[in-house]
Amino acid sequence: MAAYRRSQSGGRRILIVSYHRVVGDFTGELQRSIPGLLISEETFRGHLEEAAAADYEFASIGDAVDVMAGRRVAKKDLCVVTFDDGYRDVYRYAYPILKQMGIPAIVYLPTDFIGTNRRFNHDRLFHLVCQAKARRLSPYFNTLPRLTMELLRPVLTGQKTPSAALDDFIGEHSARELVEIIGTLERELGGELLPEQGDIMDWDEVRRMASDGFDFGAHTLGHTVLTLEPPNVVEREILESKLAIEREVPITVRDFAYCNGWYSDEIINVLKAHGFRSGVTTEDLPNRISGDPFTLKRKVLWENFSLGMLGDYSSALTGCQLDDCFGVLGMSHPVPGRRPHLSSAAMAANAVRIEQPLIQPILQGESP
Structure with missing residues (x-):
């Protein structure tokens, strides 16, 4: 081989x-x-x-x-x-x-x-998501911003591990969005929560x-x-x-x-x-x-x-x-790194999305 x-x-x-x-x-x-x-x-x-x-x-x-x-x-x-x-x-x-x-x-x-x-956004988010899971936050919050719940919900419902949820989430959202979510979670969990590890x-x-x-x-x-x-x-x-x-x-x-x-x-x-x-x-x-x-x-x-x-x-x-x-042997499946560069219009749309609160779950046809 x-x-x-x-x-x-x-x-x-x-x-x-x-x-x-x-x-x-x-x-x-x-x-x-x-x-x-x-x-x-x-x-x-x-x-x-x-x-x-x-x-x-x-x-x-x-x-x-x-x-x-x-x-x-x-x-x-x-x-x-x-x-x-x-x-x-x-x-x-x-x-x-x-x-x-x-x-x-x-x-x-x-x-x-x-x-x-300082700690990296991915390490801070991992720590905060684990804290949210340990404190058994509800996956059906309707007061947190939508993007925050997009990250939290798969973890809180047991669909994904914190690391898997982060893998899927971080590559789709800008540094500004990640910082905003960190701030939201820290306010919800009671203050700045820097992980000790990851120096x-x-x-x-x-x-x-x-x-x-x-x-x-x-x-x-x-x-x-x-x-x-x-x-x-x-x-x-x-x-x-x-x-x-x-x-x-x-x-x-x-x-x-x-x-x-x-x-x-x-x-x-x-x-x-x-x-x-x-x-x-x-x-x-x-x-x-x-x-x-x-x-x-x-x-x-x-x-x-x-x-x-x-x-x-x-x-x-x-x-x-x-x-x-x-x-x-064709048993591995590499993930392509080449990506289309996000357009200015898409970046502006993301800046608006991050501020929107989550719509009531019942309006989305979900059962709390």
């Missing part, structure tokens, strides 16, 4: 793996954090060892782009390790492992959060990693899904996040990660205009020699992707993931 995928990719496989939070206490974090963002340090190390055993050469994102463009010839298949969001867990647990093993990596930073006590690196930690040769890329200012934003916001989020990193760290930022993995031609054009060389998606597909460096494919991994039938770590299953066995 590896040989088939190598041939299909143009002679060399270029595997880009993506992580978010590498944690010391996976079981404890699982009780209070979005599961799909988590991997234990033991499993993370296992992934790196398995990739080495599968004869991948660990490479920087720049080297991978050069190989894809034909500027460099790789003697082995390449594996690029990436992290989104700049969680402090990466500094605490992943950085020492990578440094010890001599493996390069890149961290994509949403720069407005670096060096602050972000500071600039000293970023500089320390950079001094050891680790790369950093831009990930917008405010972890913003750019396909849902107007052109002036797209321009600002991309350019100012790049400049913020370059002010704090002695590097030139040339690589970008699309929030939620979503991108458009309009976003790619802005990246090119500001000197970027690559953009990474979350599409679980093979990268091809001579492929587009602004739609790089990544395999997003977390703890459960390596759990065997007995619930413990499986090196065989990890090897299957890294060798893309399930993709070759």
